[in-house]
Amino acid sequence: MKIGTVIYEPTIVDGFDISVYYSKRVDGVVGKPAKGMYNDITCFVDAKTLRERPELVALSENGPATRTNKAFTLPWDFVCPTNEEYQSSILRFIEDTAKEDVEGVILNLYHFPEEKFCTCDRCSKQQRESGLDWLEWRAQTVTDFIRRAKKLVKQPFGIEIWPDPILAKERFGLDFEALAEYVDFFHVPLSSHNYVTMYWVDTLTRDFKKLLKKPIFIELSAEIPRDVETKALLRTVAYVSSHDVEAILLLVHDAERAKEICRTAVNDSNYRGWLEKFGFENMNKIIERWEKIY
Secondary structure (H helix, E strand, O other): OEEEEEEOOOOOOOOOOEEEEEEEOOOOOEOOOOOOOEEEEEOOEOHHHHHHOHHHEOEEOOEEOOOOOOOOOOOOOEEOOOOHHHHHHHHHHHHHHHHOOOOEEEEEOOOOOOOOOOOOHHHHHHHHHHOOOHHHHHHHHHHHHHHHHHOOOOOOEEEEOOOOOOOHHHHHOOOHHHHOOOOOEEEEEEOOOOOOOOHHHHHHHHHHHHHOOOOEEEEEEOOOOOHHHHHHHHHHHHHHHOOOOOEEEEEEOOHHHHHHHHHHHHHOHHHHHHHHHHOOHHHHHHHHHHHOOO
16 A cells, blocks of 8 residues: 655655645646646636636526535535636646656546536536436536546546545536546545544545545545644554555645654554554554654
8 A cells, every 4th residue: 555645835755655746726826747746636626717707607506606605515616617718728737737757647626516517508508419418418528528638648647536425426427437437546535624533534435445446545634733633643544544545645735744744653652552453554564664764
């Protein structure tokens, strides 16, 4: 099993097998492709573009896909995923990124905002002309975008999926089986402010391991530096490591936070004793590596 970071700066941290950099973020900030790292590209969430061009927003009968629309509880502002102009700009960004010496490409938020989107004139017309029902048309639209993106990337190619193993197709247009044909791995973010209660992480990891037909990267939030949160995070990493996942990724703001987690794991004798007692071999191997560095 591999261990990695997801980070907001183009920095590779010693002791980690995989390094993921947000090269295009939900706020619209765009960075240069990070060489030697997986570049994570946000597709149809772009706060900056929607401030400048609000007509691009995804629509529903209850209004636009924005955070300010109280009819929904959307965490971000979404561009309509069938807008050809915006689609083309994202595909160009993906292509330009893949031309660089990057380790791989990951896409996030490449789907519909929620189940009632998008009902703009263009989407409604495309759905009618497709001959498909609403559910299947949305899924086909998302899958087709991923198919087009895959053709532009020679490196390992993965997609983040919203962590809903039951309703992902109805809500976002995610057909896991169809998407698996075009990706090398799935990236599943199981985000939380803390993991003091973590049974749900174990449950969702098991669910996705059974559902998905390609290797899985599980992402855990690791931004908060307090001692209680860090120790709970490390125990959660150990539990996830007992499943047959390809990698566990730790979301951090910067390299120093990743190094701090390594040092905590190496120097916490109680934690290491607990790992030995309950046989978390994968996690033990990772810490043995960290011990040589930190």
